[in-house]
Amino acid sequence: MKEFIIKANKAVTNGEINLKDLPGSSGRLDLICRCVNSAFFLSHDLRRDTIFYSVNYGNPNPPVALKFIGDELKRLSPDERSIAMFIQKALSKDASEIWKESTSGIYYSNHEFKEIILEKKNSGKKIFYLHLNGKPLENFDFKNESDVVFILGDHIGLSKEDEEFLEEIGAEQISLSPLELHADHCIILVHNVLDRLK
Ligand SMILES: C[S@@+](CC[C@H](N)C(=O)[O-])C[C@H]1O[C@@H](n2cnc3c(N)ncnc32)[C@H](O)[C@@H]1O
Numbered sequence: 445m446k447e448f449i450i451k452a453n454k455a456v457t458n459g460e461i462n463l464k465d466l467p468g469s470s471g472r473l474d475l476i477c478r479c480v481n482s483a484f485f486l487s488h489d490l491r492r493d494t495i496f497y498s499v500n501y502g503n504p505n506p507p508v509a510l511k512f513i514g515d516e517l518k519r520l521s522p523d524e525r526s527i528a529m530f531i532q533k534a535l536s537k538d539a540s541e542i543w544k545e546s547t548s549g550i551y552y553s554n555h556e557f558k559e560i561i562l563e564k565k566n567s568g569k570k571i572f573y574l575h576l577n578g579k580p581l582e583n584f585d586f587k588n589e590s591d592v593v594f595i596l597g598d599h600i601g602l603s604k605e606d607e608e609f610l611e612e613i614g615a616e617q618i619s620l621s622p623l624e625l626h627a628d629h630c631i632i633l634v635h636n637v638l639d640r641l642k
Pocket of ligand 1: 487523573574575576577595596597599600601602618620621622623624625626627630
């Protein structure tokens, strides 16, 4: 299983989303929609072995965590607007401690970013933090890793406190390129490396 967890610092946390203004009033929800696209969509198929989380910290009710489970997704199309409409449905409901399903394969809760990561760590999963200045990807061998979790920042990136937390729990930093990339492109690059091991 491959999991991606992104902290969406400004992404909206209720259903009042202007679908014509995902980058502006929705707090860069466009970026999250593109990450969902990169996490799951193949040509005429979906990646069933992938889970994607966006933990939204924008107004008015942060945090709201969204979980997309590849094996359960139905009716989702690859375009940003369609993905945003499914996100809007999930964000229109009241998030609580318990993960609830909004539409097939899309869940919501009020779990914190760090809480979700810690839960993965405690269940024995290997955590990697994608960072421009990490160790080059070529230094890692994923052949024997069946359950991997990749942490990403959004356009703002992670705070110092988040980075210290990741260091404390032993997350290794991986650099995918000497250039700073968009988060959705990072997801594609990670998938490509893991696809080649199959
Ligand atoms: C647009 S970048 C973030 C830029 C932000 N200003 C910062 O300083 O973190 C979005 C995310 O993509 C990932 N990323 C970008 N370039 C990367 C690279 N070359 N290697 C690994 N991860 C990268 C990081 O997780 C980053 O937080």
